[in-house]
Amino acid sequence: MYKYDAIDQQIVNDRARQYRGQTERYLNGELSDPEFLPLRLQNGLYVQRFAPMLRIAVPYGMLSSQQLRKLSDISRRFDKGYAHVSTRQNIQLNWPALESVPDILEELASVQMHAIQTSGSCIRSVTSDHFAGVAADELEDPRPWCEIIRQWSTLHPEFAYLPRKFKIAVNGAAEDRAAVGVHDIGLTLVKNSAGETGFQVQVGGGLGRTPIIGSPIRDYLPWQHLLTYLEAILRVYNRYGRRDNKYKARIKILVKALSPETFAEKVEQEWEHLKEGPATLTEAEVERVSAFFTPPAYERNLADNSLQEQLAQAPEFARWHERNVMEHKIAGYAAVTVSLKATAQAPGDISAEQMDSLADLADRYSFGELRTTHMQNMVLADVRQDQLFELWQALAEVELASPNIGTLNDIICCPGGDFCSLANAKSIPVAEAIQRRFSSMERLYDIGDVSLNFSGCMNACGHHHVGNIGLLGVDKKGEEFYQIQLGGSANQDTALAKIIGRAFSREEIPDVIEKLIDLYLEQREPNERFIDTFNRIGIEPFKERAYAKAD
Numbered sequence: 001m002y003k004y005d006a007i008d009q010q011i012v013n014d015r016a017r018q019y020r021g022q023t024e025r026y027l028n029g030e031l032s033d034p035e036f037l038p039l040r041l042q043n044g045l046y047v048q049r050f051a052p053m054l055r056i057a058v059p060y061g062m063l064s065s066q067q068l069r070k071l072s073d074i075s076r077r078f079d080k081g082y083a084h085v086s087t088r089q090n091i092q093l094n095w096p097a098l099e100s101v102p103d104i105l106e107e108l109a110s111v112q113m114h115a116i117q118t119s120g121s122c123i124r125s126v127t128s129d130h131f132a133g134v135a136a137d138e139l140e141d142p143r144p145w146c147e148i149i150r151q152w153s154t155l156h157p158e159f160a161y162l163p164r165k166f167k168i169a170v171n172g173a174a175e176d177r178a179a180v181g182v183h184d185i186g187l188t189l190v191k192n193s194a195g196e197t198g199f200q201v202q203v204g205g206g207l208g209r210t211p212i213i214g215s216p217i218r219d220y221l222p223w224q225h226l227l228t229y230l231e232a233i234l235r236v237y238n239r240y241g242r243r244d245n246k247y248k249a250r251i252k253i254l255v256k257a258l259s260p261e262t263f264a265e266k267v268e269q270e271w272e273h274l275k276e277g278p279a280t281l282t283e284a285e286v287e288r289v290s291a292f293f294t295p296p297a298y299e300r301n302l303a304d305n306s307l308q309e310q311l312a313q314a315p316e317f318a319r320w321h322e323r324n325v326m327e328h329k330i331a332g333y334a335a336v337t338v339s340l341k342a343t344a345q346a347p348g349d350i351s352a353e354q355m356d357s358l359a360d361l362a363d364r365y366s367f368g369e370l371r372t373t374h375m376q377n378m379v380l381a382d383v384r385q386d387q388l389f390e391l392w393q394a395l396a397e398v399e400l401a402s403p404n405i406g407t408l409n410d411i412i413c414c415p416g417g418d419f420c421s422l423a424n425a426k427s428i429p430v431a432e433a434i435q436r437r438f439s440s441m442e443r444l445y446d447i448g449d450v451s452l453n454f455s456g457c458m459n460a461c462g463h464h465h466v467g468n469i470g471l472l473g474v475d476k477k478g479e480e481f482y483q484i485q486l487g488g489s490a491n492q493d494t495a496l497a498k499i500i501g502r503a504f505s506r507e508e509i510p511d512v513i514e515k516l517i518d519l520y521l522e523q524r525e526p527n528e529r530f531i532d533t534f535n536r537i538g539i540e541p542f543k544e545r546a547y548a549k550a551d
Contacts, residue, residue, distance in 0.1 A: 001062045001369060002147050002292045004112045011155070012109040015116060019043050020102035027099060042122075044115025045101055049421045054093045054101060055118040056108060060128040060146040060170075061089035061371040061379075065359040068370060070111040072355035078104050083355065085340060085348040087412060087463055088167070089127050089372040090118055094419050116154060121162045123153035123234075127169045129177040130337075130373040133293060134381045136329045140189045140197060142172035144290040145226065148281065151289075152227050159234050163241035163249040166234070167206070174492075179374060181205050181213045181494030182466060184251045185233060190220060197223045203233060203263065204255030207460035211496050212252040215260035217267060223286070225271075227279040232271035236263065295330075296367040296382055302332030304386035317392050319441065320403035325388060334385050336366075338378045338395060339402040339410065343435040346428045347413040347454075348376030357398040365391050374463075375412055377405065407444045408452055408517070409435045412463055416456030416473060417480070423456030425473025425480035430454070430509055437510040438517075447517055450530035453488070466490035468531045469516065470497040471509070482509050486516070486542055487534050500543045512546050519545045 004012075019039070026036040040046075044055040056071070071091055075083050078100045084092040096104060108114055118125055126146045133141045149168060153159065159166070171178040172189040180186030186202035199221045205214025221229050237251045240258070255263045311318045326335040338358065341347050350358070358378065362370045365387050366380040373379060383391055395401040404410050411434065414420065416427030431454055438444055453467025464470035470485035481503035488497030504512050517530075519542055524533045534542065 001064060002059075002289070009109070009112070012112070012114045012116070015043070015114060016102065016105040016109045019105055023099065023102050038120065040101075041120040042116070043101070043105065044118035045098075046119060047421065048094065048419050049417070049423075050419065051095045052098050052101070053419065054096050054104060054115060055086065056091040056093070056113060056115050057118050057125045058090050058113075058372050059125055059150050060132065060143055061130050061373060062143070063370045063372065064111075065362040065368045065370065067111045067113055068355050068359040068362070070107060070113070072352040072359070074104055074107055075355070076352045081352045082349050083352075084346070084415065085350065085372045085376045085378065087374050087376060087414070087461060088125060089130070089374055090125055091372065092415075094415065119165075121164050121166075122160050123156065123162075123166045123168065126150050126153070127167070127178055127183075127374060129171050129173055130371045130379045131177060131326060131335055131381065132172060132371075133295070134328050134330070134333070134335050135173045135175075135177075136327045137174040138172050138329065139174070139191065140172045141290075141293055142170040142178075142187075142189055143293045144286065145172075145187070145189070145199075145223075146170050147289050147292065148226065148286070149230065152230075152279070159238065162234070162238055163243050164246065164251075166237075166251065168230075176490075176492040176494070179463070179466065179490040179494070182207055182211070182463075182490065183214065185230065186214050187226075192220050199223070199226060201229065201233075203267075204252040204260065205494075206250055206252040207463060207465045208250070209247055209458045210250075210253065211460070211465040212256060213494050213496065214252075215255060215263075217260060217264035224281050225275060226281060228274040228277055229267070229271055231274050231279060232267045235270050236266045240266070296369075298330050298333060298382070299384070300332075302384060302386065304332075307385050307388060310389045314389070316403070317389060319445070320392050320401055321388065323403045323405045323407065323445075324401075328382070330382075332385055334383050334388060336380045336383050336388070336391065337373070337405045338380060338400050339404055340377050340400075341404055341410050341435075342399055342402045343409070343439065344432055345399075346415070346418075347411050347431055350378070354398050354400055357394075358400065361391060361394055375410065377410070403441070404444065406449045406451075408438050408447055408450050408469075408513075409444060411435065411452045411454055412467065413454040414456050414461035416454075416462075420456060420461075422459055423473060424458075424475040425456050425482065426506075427454050427456040427462065427471075427473060430471070430482065430506055433506075433510045434513055437514060447521065448529055450517075450520075451488075451490070452513075463490065464488070465496050466494065467497060468529075468534070469513065474503050476503070480506055482506065484512060484516075484546065486539055487531065489531055498539055500539060500546055515545045515548070516542055 485497035
């Protein structure tokens with residue numbers, strides 16, 4: 001993973017020091033709320049329902065064990081002893097005291113972390129495939145390109161005050177595990193006929209109040225021009241994006257208003273001024289950054305037959321292996337997804353004790369590195385297959401071995417009304433009620449792959465628009481209700497879910513989800529996933545079943 005040099009370290013040290021002075025002036029009454037607002041947002045600090053919320057950057061989800069231990073330490077000393085993995089692969093603290101944040105930023109800087117550009121109208125933390133560098137279906141490792149974008153965009157003076165927040169994702173595999181279609185810019189690594197690396201560029205995707213799938217504006221962009229082309233896109237957005245209405249300020253609204261074709265023409269015109277300019281990438285620069293992502297010291301020719309024997313003798317281990325272990329591009333290794341979705345645990349939350357244990361396990365089994373996922377889990381990417389059984393046992397001891405990845409209970413869920421001041425409804429207790437309803441693992445496995453995404457408001461932090469089943473909290477005259485959407489997907493077949501009808505009360509939701517699942521089980525054909533059956537039979541049968549008793 002990328003290691004700071006002296007300049008990087010000085011930047012984050014200076015930022016922590018500057019923010020300490022800004023906070024002291026605010027607390028002393030020398031800065032007003034409006035004056036302090038942009039300063040705290042530029043350092044990842046929101047004011048939430050009960051306390052501030054600090055969003056800590058985890059670029060493309062990469063963490064070292066040392067950093068995770070520091071996060072554990074911070075959560076104990078400055079918060080309530082846990083942290084939350086967000087759908088942008090960042091880490092959030094929900095209870096820091098305002099006056100403690102400068103101390104937290106100082107602690108983060110000591111392990112090469114910060115909260116810069118995790119909020120505000122700027123280019124946010126770049127996201128990517130959580131299996132980057134190890135996936136068997138990978139065309140090329142996207143992490144060096146993510147890091148190049150990170151270094152270019154962090155504190156970029158021209159793009160510090162965009163019309164609205166701006167999100168970029170990069171995917172390098174055949175399967176899209178970075179949800180590139182619903183980002184402001186989605187980049188997919190491709191090869192041209194000569195075998196040269198480039199990017200397919202999508203623009204104008206996004207969720208929230210107006211969900212839109214991004215439009216391809218270039219099928220092949222040579223890698224040398226990655227930054228100059230991104231700069232051209234950002235300049236067009238900065239110039240033409242609306243600033244009079246925050247709900248119409250995202251680039252997706254601009255692309256839709258102009259049409260993707262017209263937007264692309266403007267980008268190409270702007271690019272003429274930038275192409276071959278100082279930001280053109282060189283082989284030396286790409287090699288410099290790529291050197292931080294060289295493979296770890298894998299052992300070769302690993303010969304061990306114990307795994308098959310363990311799978312045969314331990315059904316619970318076999319179950320976990322089937323759902324939580326992924327093929328690795330190096331023979332003898334596997335990538336392990338650590339579920340943060342145990343029932344009665346808020347989806348994406350991890351306690352300080354679990355962070356410490358996971359950091360130890362990363363050191364012991366995965367070269368001291370971890371990843372956060374946009375599905376609110378964590379990954380140990382480089383585990384020897386002959387150590388999987390040991391790892392599973394160790395994870396079970398700290399309640400991190402839930403074998404539910406990809407199932408209905410692997411719920412993506414924002415913090416909702418329990419914390420967020422924007423939320424219209426609570427999400428965490430409803431997610432727990434669904435998990436309890438589907439507590440039988442046999443039933444869960446029979447249902448198979450299905451995504452359930454849950455947002456407490458239209459801002460869509462829980463990505464409900466791209467869940468096979470999406471739940472949205474809505475407010476009806478002061479009461480919490482939940483709208484159900486079906487048919488969304490965040491993979492390479494990106495699709496936006498459709499609303500089935502009027503919203504349901506909190507008490508009705510588990511029953512309605514069960515009806516939808518029962519209909520799927522009745523209608524599915526061999527090897528069909530929930531989304532396949534939905535796409536084949538359409539929304540009407542699901543709608544009829546959902547409202548059958550409620551009416």
